[in-house]
Amino acid sequence: MSDAVLLARVIDSVNVGVIVLDSAQRVVLWNGWMERHAQLPLADVEGKTLSELFPDMANGRVQQTVVSALTANLSSVLSQSLNKAPFPLFSSVNDRENGVRMQQAIQVTPIVAQQPRYCLIQITDVTLSVSREKLLRDQALVLRRHSxxxxxxxxxxxxxxxxxxxxxxxxxxxxxxxxxxxxxxxxxxxxxxxxxxxxxxxxxxxxxxxxxxxxxxxxxxxxxxxxxxxxxxxxxxxxxxxxxxxxxxxxxxxxxxxxxxxxxxxxxxxxxxxxxxxxxxxxxxxxxxxxxxxxxxxxxxxxxxxxxxxxxxxxxx
Amino acid sequence: MNTLSEIQHDTLVELFNIGVGRAAAALSSMVGEEITLSVPSLDFLHRHDASLALSVGEADKNVCGVTQHFSGVFNTDVVLMFPEAKSLELVRLMVGESIPLDQLTEMEQEAMTEIGNVILNSCMGTMADILAGEMHGSLPTYRVGTSEQILVAPGKGDDIVIVLRIDFHLEKIKLYGHVAFVMNADSMQSVCDHIDRYLSGFNL
CATH class of the missing domain: 3.30.70.270 (Reverse transcriptase/Diguanylate cyclase domain)
Structure with a gap:
């Protein structure tokens, strides 16, 4: 197996969503995690921009951070609390049917190895952390009420x-x-x-x-x-x-x-x-x-x- | 210590105000609430003096810091710092949910990191735009500690620190934090050179 093939397999297998966009914001890489959770194979997304794929993301904060990575070389994070599930991703079939999106933490970084620049988007599923914190918050409120x-x-x-x-x-x-x-x-x-x-x-x-x-x-x-x-x-x-x-x-x-x-x-x-x-x-x-x-x-x-x-x-x- | 002329100093304050103005616009649209940011003052300090100045008599009190490294025409670690209690207030105002806990939860830390990231990117992006250089910005990291611990971590003791005070105004509430740019003398010189080049464009 060549190094490039091995690397591609690794990226396909990691438990994080990986998207790479070229300088015109077109998808050039879309790993297995993205295929599974977006229910879109690479073949359907390759060469398309995020706003073509997901019209409600046009001019949103993800796109702004992509632009600042591609044009200004800046890295950004998008927190779950301040950005409610920007990508239409679902943790399970059940959630997809009910329209409950996965809670997402997103990192957007420029890839500076070569010109023109590329942009890497990493997406982590934080649904569990969010529900744990909701539990914590509810408990704390009950305690406060009692006190x-x-x-x-x-x-x-x-x-x-x-x-x-x-x-x-x-x-x-x-x-x-x-x-x-x-x-x-x-x-x-x-x-x-x-x-x-x-x-x-x-x-x-x-x-x-x-x-x-x-x-x-x-x-x-x-x-x-x-x-x-x-x-x-x-x-x-x-x-x-x-x-x-x-x-x-x-x-x-x-x-x-x-x-x-x-x-x-x-x-x-x-x-x-x-x-x-x-x-x-x-x-x-x-x-x-x-x-x-x-x-x-x-x-x-x-x-x-x-x-x-x-x-x-x-x-x- | 002040290695800048008055006009260089005023130019920097102006640049940072443009930068935080952009950050305020971004933050306002994120939370759907009018947020204003301004930079009323700026100081040049040695690193040790900076951590003393930033702790203002409360050296043992924790601050939380969002740090990013920027490299390019000059290199700098930039830290946005708040007293921990203020960061709770700010994040909970912006997220619109209040948790009766006296520390930021994991998700709130992430939100705080994003707020810092927006502010720092806007400041550095504006400087890069206007001073016509390019800067590469790393992902932000979040840390809690004394101002000494947060500032001392990277680099050496003889570094120069530019400290800005940054005022937040949202929902009738005012609070402020600090942004510290930690850089060595070479980078500081590079900043001055770029400001001079920018100013020479105005034929002053």
């Missing part, structure tokens, strides 16, 4: 609140629209636990969380478990009046759900106290100031009899 949920109540947890509130605070500063915060506390929850036991206490927290979450209508509103028996609602683009309405609905809904609370000095059922703070944040304001204000208002609500909504502006000015 933002409060295990007991199924609503957002403190970590999620901290991040979300920070984002919304900065957005409010940019848009100069008011941001409201409602801090909610279950009245005499310690007495509830002592009287009914911790398992019933957990059920109570779940029920309250569900009722509170049901009162929030807009997608941007967020209810989170702040800690223990405290909940917090972030209400973007909401003024004090709007926040007061939301908090009042929450207080009423909890009262209406008539969860018995025999040991409560405030009412015969579970009730909540809520503190509201509203602000159009300025340049120097820190997110913590709004939380402190809401906390202050909540303290006031508890001090003045519980089962009520208090806003800092209305009561404390």
């Amino acid at each position: 933002y949920l409060d295990v007991l109540t199924g609503i957002a947890n403190r970590r999620r609140f901290d991040e979300y509130f920070d984002e919304e605070f900065r957005r409010a500063r940019r848009t100069t629209l008011p941001l409201s915060l409602v801090l909610i506390d279950i009245d005499h929850f310690k007495l509830y636990n002592d009287y009914y036991g911790h398992q019933a206490g957990d059920q109570c927290l779940k029920q309250v969380a569900e009722t509170l979450a049901g009162t929030l209508q807009r997608p941007a509103d967020l209810l989170a478990r702040y800690g223990g028996e405290e909940f917090v609602a972030v209400l973007p683009e909401t003024d004090l009046e709007g926040a007061r309405r939301v908090a009042e609905v929450m207080r009423t809904k909890i009262a209406e759900s008539q969860l018995p609370h025999a040991s409560s000095p405030t009412a015969s059922h579970v009730s909540i106290s809520a503190g509201i703070a509203t602000k159009i944040p300025g340049c120097g304001d820190a997110p913590t100031t709004l939380i402190e204000d809401a906390d202050h208002a909540l303290y006031h609500a508890k001090k003045t009899g519980r089962n009520r909504v208090v806003s800092l502006e209305s009561e404390l000015r």
Whole structure:
């Protein structure tokens, strides 16, 4: 076997797509891998340009890189992520029938051995890597979602609140629209636990969380478990009046759900106290100031009899 | 150190801006999103000073680099570098998918390599066009390491490094990276000669 024949056999056998184009972009080499995955024998493609063979590739990025290899002597890579399967290649008969193209990583290099120049295109099947990464991404998203949920109540947890509130605070500063915060506390929850036991206490927290979450209508509103028996609602683009309405609905809904609370000095059922703070944040304001204000208002609500909504502006000015 | 006259310096900045302008057009059409690139400044440094300057007090922080070798009228290793965190931001903006991982995945590294490849080819292609020489460009390679590791690998310590800052502007987000051209004194002289020849065409 002569060296040239041996070399041709090797190129035909490698597990990579190999195409060589001449200076007029005509196919002069098309290996076995290309024949199999494009379902086109060399005889059908020889002497034709890529845009004659695959009209949807005309003036695409592959062609641009071929031109820069042939005219400017430059090598290029085309990644799978930024170029969705440029060549109509298929990993299996099944994929071909379903029109699912092979995921491709492509390298285009000039062959400088002689003038006029040739251009080498190498194509690698990265379908497996792509599906592996999709799996990784999906898993990571699931993990992230879990890391933002409060295990007991199924609503957002403190970590999620901290991040979300920070984002919304900065957005409010940019848009100069008011941001409201409602801090909610279950009245005499310690007495509830002592009287009914911790398992019933957990059920109570779940029920309250569900009722509170049901009162929030807009997608941007967020209810989170702040800690223990405290909940917090972030209400973007909401003024004090709007926040007061939301908090009042929450207080009423909890009262209406008539969860018995025999040991409560405030009412015969579970009730909540809520503190509201509203602000159009300025340049120097820190997110913590709004939380402190809401906390202050909540303290006031508890001090003045519980089962009520208090806003800092209305009561404390 | 500055081995270029002011007019040579300004010409180079101008050439690189034309180059990254072409790269921006190519990248914009790839991602279907308006991307602007510009080169506001350029410095000449010894290799050791360059790796110090590029690490700006964060010598232990990783950068990712896309390197290509160009040979022809002059020889140079060209490296596009970003702090690793910035490369995550850039690639995920361009690919339009976000993976909550703090390293580039294999496919994202490939995308980063392509982005670097487009920018470096455009810069060198423009220089070759305008300075009327021909350059052969190798395939790009992707590496992560300290700026010292990424710059030191090829060549010798007395090489000259041209460092450009390159500003990216996409989707209201601005970030910047650096492009370092590492070359020996002979190649640097060749660059100067070609700029002079180009400038003499204007009868200044």
